[in-house]
Amino acid sequence: EAGVVQSPRYKIIEKKQPVAFWCNPISGHNTLYWYLQNLGQGPELLIRYENEEAVDDSQLPKDRFSAERLKGVDSTLKIQPAELGDSAVYLCASSKWTGGNQPQHFGDGTRLSIL
Amino acid sequence: ELKVEQNPLFLSMQEGKNYTIYCNYSTTSDRLYWYRQDPGKSLESLFVLLSNGAVKQEGRLMASLDTKARLSTLHITAAVHDLSATYFCAVDATGTYKYIFGTGTRLKVLA
Numbered sequence: 001e002a003g004v005v006q007s008p009r010y011k012i013i014e015k016k017q018p019v020a021f022w023c024n025p026i027s028g029h030n031t032l033y034w035y036l037q038n039l040g041q042g043p044e045l046l047i048r049y050e051n052e053e054a055v056d057d058s059q060l061p062k063d064r065f066s067a068e069r070l071k072g073v074d075s076t077l078k079i080q081p082a083e084l085g086d087s088a089v090y091l092c093a094s095s096k097w098t099g100g101n102q103p104q105h106f107g108d109g110t111r112l113s114i115l
Numbered sequence: 116e117l118k119v120e121q122n123p124l125f126l127s128m129q130e131g132k133n134y135t136i137y138c139n140y141s142t143t144s145d146r147l148y149w150y151r152q153d154p155g156k157s158l159e160s161l162f163v164l165l166s167n168g169a170v171k172q173e174g175r176l177m178a179s180l181d182t183k184a185r186l187s188t189l190h191i192t193a194a195v196h197d198l199s200a201t202y203f204c205a206v207d208a209t210g211t212y213k214y215i216f217g218t219g220t221r222l223k224v225l226a
Contacts, residue, residue, distance in 0.1 A: 042216030098212045103160035
């Protein structure tokens with residue numbers, strides 16, 4: 001079974017530029033999560049999708065962040081414009097469904113550096 | 116607001132020794148997850164604990180859950196160098212499906 005695939009692995013941009021991250025979840029996984037992980041801290045949820053519906057985006061800074069999951073499979077997370085404080089690792093995770101005995105399967109993440 | 120605390124934050128231990136990592140959370144939950152993260156890598160699921168009194172074991176690691184005390188433990192038996200990593204617990208308040216991760220415990224096992 002292929003794991004969660006994220007790209008790019010690394011991204012360096014200047015502040016105020018736009019950036020996008022892509023995630024391909026495990027086949028058959030209906031739930032998809034985007035997390036932000038700062039150095040030395042645990043992941044923080046940004047948004048959760050059930051199929052193509054964003055069911056929890058309460059932690060997503062909507063003034064600059066946006067996300068979509070077309071057709072309920074792949075997902076993209078966008079930041080526009082990026083700020084210095086956005087430097088972090090952005091993790092995508094998926095699970096068959098929400099809760100119960102379903103752990104989340106994480107991708108390798110995209111490490112974002114803002115200059 | 117659900118808060119998840121782990122202690123210790125850092126743990127340096129000798130090979131062959133035993134130790135326990137603690138995960139406390141602040142609101143009602145009956146689901147708790149443990150993950151491992153190696154430096155520069157992503158998170159790997161270790162255990163899913165779904166009920167009060169649940170105990171899971173894999174190799175030298177054993178996890179337990181006490182929902183009444185809002186406490187989970189991750190016990191390490193006879194540590195080996197390969198267990199060096201950061202360990203996270205994650206909890207979702209009952210009915211929310213919003214997973215809150217602890218700050219992590221960075222474990223270093225010395226040869």
